[in-house]
Amino acid sequence: NAGVTQTPKFQVLKTGQSMTLQCAQDMNHEYMSWYRQDPGMGLRLIHYSVGAGITDQGEVPNGYNVSRSTTEDFPLRLLSAAPSQTSVYFCASRSGGDYTGELFFGEGSRLTVL
Amino acid sequence: GQSLEQPSEVTAVEGAIVQINCTYQTSGFYGLSWYQQHDGGAPTFLSYNGLDGLEETGRFSSFLSRSDSYGYLLLQELQMKDSASYFCAVRDSNTDKLIFGTGTRLQVFP
Numbered sequence A: 001n002a003g004v005t006q007t008p009k010f011q012v013l014k015t016g017q018s019m020t021l022q023c024a025q026d027m028n029h030e031y032m033s034w035y036r037q038d039p040g041m042g043l044r045l046i047h048y049s050v051g052a053g054i055t056d057q058g059e060v061p062n063g064y065n066v067s068r069s070t071t072e073d074f075p076l077r078l079l080s081a082a083p084s085q086t087s088v089y090f091c092a093s094r095s096g097g098d099y100t101g102e103l104f105f106g107e108g109s110r111l112t113v114l
Numbered sequence B: 001g002q003s004l005e006q007p008s009e010v011t012a013v014e015g016a017i018v019q020i021n022c023t024y025q026t027s028g029f030y031g032l033s034w035y036q037q038h039d040g041g042a043p044t045f046l047s048y049n050g051l052d053g054l055e056e057t058g059r060f061s062s063f064l065s066r067s068d069s070y071g072y073l074l075l076q077e078l079q080m081k082d083s084a085s086y087f088c089a090v091r092d093s094n095t096d097k098l099i100f101g102t103g104t105r106l107q108v109f110p
Helices: none
Strands: A004-007 A010-013 A019-025 A031-038 A042-051 A054-057 A064-066 A076-078 A087-094 A109-113 B003-005 B009-013 B018-025 B029-037 B044-049 B053-057 B060-065 B070-075 B084-092 B098-100 B104-109
Touching (some): A004 A087, A010 A019, A019 A031, A019 A087, A042 B098, B003 B084, B018 B029, B018 B084, B044 B070, B070 B084
Parallel strands (some): A010 A109
Antiparallel strands (some): A004 A019, A031 A042, A031 A087, A042 A054, A064 A076, A087 A109, B003 B018, B018 B070, B029 B084, B053 B060, B060 B070
C-alpha cells in the first residue's frame, strides 16, 4: 500500500505565485487534513475534510483553499504565495471508524517562498 | 479552542527512563494521542488514551488524567533511535479536529 502520497516533495515559489500541493490516499479514509510545520510551532491544522464534498477550516486557513471531490484526493491550493508560507506541509488521513483517531501522514512537501 | 503545552526539550542517556508531559486546555475531546517524528520525517502514531490511566505498548507507556488536564509519555530503556520529537494531540469532540501540542525534542546520549 502506498498510504498517503504527497507531491511535490520540494518546491520553490516566488512571492505572488500560486500552486497546488497534491495529496492522495489509497486507504479509503473518510477524514483528510493538511498541516503546516514551522520550527518551534508544532503542527498547525490548515484545513480538513470529513468526507467527499465536505471541507472545513482549521487553525490557520488564511491564504489556502481546499476541495474534496473524491475520497482519495485532497489538494491544497496556495492562492498568492507569501514568504510567511515557507514551511513543511503534511497531508494526513484517518479512518472515520477508528476510535483512536490515528492519523497517517504523507512524507511532507517542503515549500520555500522567496 | 484547545491549547496543549509540552516542554521544548528533554535530554537523557541510553538505558534511562524519561517522561514527557503534556498539559492541555480544551472544551471537550475524545482522547489524548502521542506521535513521534524523526528529523526530516513524518509524524507517526505511538499511542492513544481514551480513558484515564496508563496504556502500555512495549517500552512506551502513556498516561491520561482528565481531572488534572494532564498526560504524559513514558519512554523506558532509552535507545539512541528514540532521539526524535514527540507531540501530544487531542481530538476535539465538537469538530473532530486533531490539534497538536508544540512538541518536545528528546535527545538521547550514549
